[in-house]
Structures are given as structure tokens and as C-alpha cells.
Amino acid sequence: MFLMKEYRLRPIAEESVQASLVGYPILLQNLLSSRGITTREDAEKFFNPHYQNDLHDPYLLKDMDKAVDRILVAIKNKERILIYSDYDADGIPGGVMMREFFDRIGYGNVENYIPHRHDEGYGLHLEAVETFPEKEIRLLITIDCGIVDIESVARANALGMDVIITDHHEPGGSLPEAYAIVNPKREDCDYPEKILCGTGVAFKLIQAILEKNCFDLALGQEKWFLDLVGIATLSDMVPLVGENRALAYFGLKVLQKSPRPGLQQLWKKLKVNQRNIVEDDIGFSLAPRVNAASRMGKPMDGFKLLYTKDLNEGIESALHLDKINDERKGVVAGIVKDLRKRIKEKELVGELPSVLVFGNPEWKPSLLGLAGNALLDDIRRPIFLWGRNGDTQLKGSCRSDGSVNLILLMEKAKESFAQFWRT
DSSP states (O other): OOOOOOOOOOOOOOHHHHHHTTTSOHHHHHHHHHTTOOSHHHHHHHHSOOHHHHSOOGGGSTTHHHHHHHHHHHHHTTOEEEEEEOSSTTHHHHHHHHHHHHHHTTOOOEEEEOOOTTTTOSSOOHHHHHHGGGGTEEEEEEESOOTTOHHHHHHHHHTTOEEEEEOOSOOOSSOOOOSEEEOTTSTTOOOSOOOOOHHHHHHHHHHHHHHHOOTTOOTTGGGGGHHHHHHHHHHTTOOOSHHHHHHHHHHHHHHTTOOOHHHHHHHHHHTOOGGGOOHHHIIIIIHHHHHHHHHHSOTHHHHHHHHOOOHHHHHHHHHHHHHHHHHHHHHHHHHHHHHHHHHHHHHHHSOOOSSEEEEOTTSOGGGHHHHHHHHHHHHOSOEEEEEEOSSSOEEEEEEOOSSSOHHHHHHHTGGGOSOOOOO
16 A cells, blocks of 8 residues: 655756855755746845735736726625635635725625535535525625636626626636636736736735725735735645745735734634744644635634634634634544555455545545545555535545646546536
8 A cells, every 4th residue: 555655856956057046055056946046136036025026017917907997886886796705715815805905995885705615615606696686796706716607607697797707727618708807827818927826816906906096095005915815825835936925925924913813813822923923834724724614614714713803703713713623633534544444455455446536425525635635645646535515416526646637537537527627
């Protein structure tokens, strides 16, 4: 079952690169070179992000002008706006950020919706869209989802809603007929940074709105949202170069000063000095607890941790998320133990197949990606895991060690899947 893992050393920096980076330790020269940073100028930019210089013009994003104009019309006409965000540690901070933006400009005719991970799953759901007319929603803004939800967007249009999609996932074969689609991965979008996280794309929307109408806010007010952008950027593990590096760098600066009661109480619970927060505190402490809200319960619990301004509610949220994260660890450990036993049994009767598939209707689909990650180093082959959601549908996750393109693999057997996507 346990295979020897192969390690390969990257080549050392070429002599010309070493000469350009003279003054840096040789190890650092090699690390920079492996990241494509081969000049002193690029190294200085890498180590010293600059807010003005490293962030691109938001209006370089396709459809940004349309999205901004439609939101300004909605505000002028006092239309009800719904912010529909994904349920993970990218989508939830984005939903909080967009809501706080409207709060800050004094516009209150807004509400948030986060789909239930187990009962609804990822994306803009048709069943949810059907309920929005009851709430008199006229404008629907997605955060970190929507790019493949053609049918749901069409239904929203038919029900009298305009849809603005902000997303960063790969588009499908065709785009939804939304009022505006802001996604740097659109083929017709020339935005320089293609790998923003979902909250990063939403942040560009806020930047663009304030460029056109500052709503009497002081210049640079959007920077106070960078704590949320930093959380999402580091949680989503996008490459920390260019604009992403600046967003993460300044996001940490704001996080170290953030007055959010929920975060302050969580840091206290974890014995983390807020003034000294680093990337690992986000990736290994905060993000798992925000994600635990949807994996183990209700995604709005994660929203509450970041959004609340009430100290008592902040204490309650921090304790609750820490508790359910511990529960999540226990459940995942149980699944992994079961899987190791099954893999061992397969080995005893013969050689392991090149692709592993396991399932159990008692397993929560939201936890299977974590279980797959825990096994990859051991099995070093693709693994597909399935469980059952709140309905009768089987859902799951798959992981690869990099030797197989899972999307191409599933395309060859697409008749076996009701739906699949890459997140």
C-alpha cells in the first residue's frame, strides 16, 4: 500500500541569474529562480509588494463597466439586491465583503444567500432561484460561482432578475446569458491576472464601483476589505505572485489590525497573537474553521464569524466553529481509517487498480476531498470517493497525484456522471 515517494531537486540558478541576484543567499537565489524571478528588480518587487503598482485597473476585466452601471442603477432605484456566494473560505469572505460594502455606503436593501453544502451543493441552484421573487429580488450578484450555471441564470432572467456573475472558475463550453460576467478566465477577457480567487474578483468590482462613485467615502476605504481578500486569497491557494501577492501581503497587514470580534475571539481561543498573524495561521487555523461551518453544519455560521460586530456573538461563533472543526477532524480520520483498511484488503487479493473508487452512503460528500488528500502520498494514483447528500443523489470528490488529468478522465466516462466540475 505504501509506495516510495520520489523527490526531485530543482536545478540550481544559472550563473547569470546568480550574478543578477548577488547579495542574496544562494538558497534564496535558487528559490527565486525556480519561481521565474531572475533579476534584482523582480526580486525587490517580490519581497516588497506595492499596492498602487501591483494592482491592475479593475476596468480591464470584461463586463466590469456593465456590472458597475447596473449596480449603481439598482442603488438609485432602491432595488432589492441578493448576494449569492459560495460556501467555502473563498466565497464566504466575498459574501461578507460585498455586504459590508453596501453597509458602508448606506444601502440596506440587500440580503445574502449561501447554499447548503449537503442539501444543495456547489453553484447557483435553480430551486433557490425559484424562491427569490418572493423576496422581491431584482438584482442577483454571485460571488465565487455561477460561471457554469446556464439554466439557473436563464430562469432568473425569466423571473425578472438581472444577474451579475463574479467568478474565477473555468467557464464551460458556453457562458450563461447573465447581464454581466466578470471572470478573468473568460477567453475574451484581457485582464493581466488570470488566477484571482473569487473574493479577489469581487474586490475588483468594489474598486471599480468606488472609482465611478465614491459615495462620499474617503479615498482608499476599500483597503479595509483587504482582510477578507487576504483570507480568501490564502485559503484558495492561488499562486502568490503579482497581484495575488500584493492582495495577500496587504490582507495580512489589515488582518493584524482587524477589529472583527469573531476573528479576535478565534485568535484568542487558538492562542495566536493577532499582531503577528502569518500565512499559516490562515491556511491551517482560520480557513478550516470557516470551511467547517458548511462541511459540518450551516455555512452562515462562517459568515457570522466574519460579519458580526457584536462581541458576544463573536465569542459564540469562535467557540462554535472551533468545536465543529474538531468534530470534522474526527469524522475525516474515521473515513481515512476505513479507506486504508479497504485498500489493504484489495492489496491482499491482488494488485491495486490504476484508479481507485470507494464509497459509502454514510459518508458526507463535503469531507471526501479531505480524505482523498490524506491518502494521495500513500497510493499515488487517482482516487474517487462518493457519499450521499441530504437527497438521494450520490456526490463525491476525486483527487490525483498529478499523473492523470481527472477532467479528461471523467470526460471519457461522462455518461456515468450527472454533473462534474473542477473547483
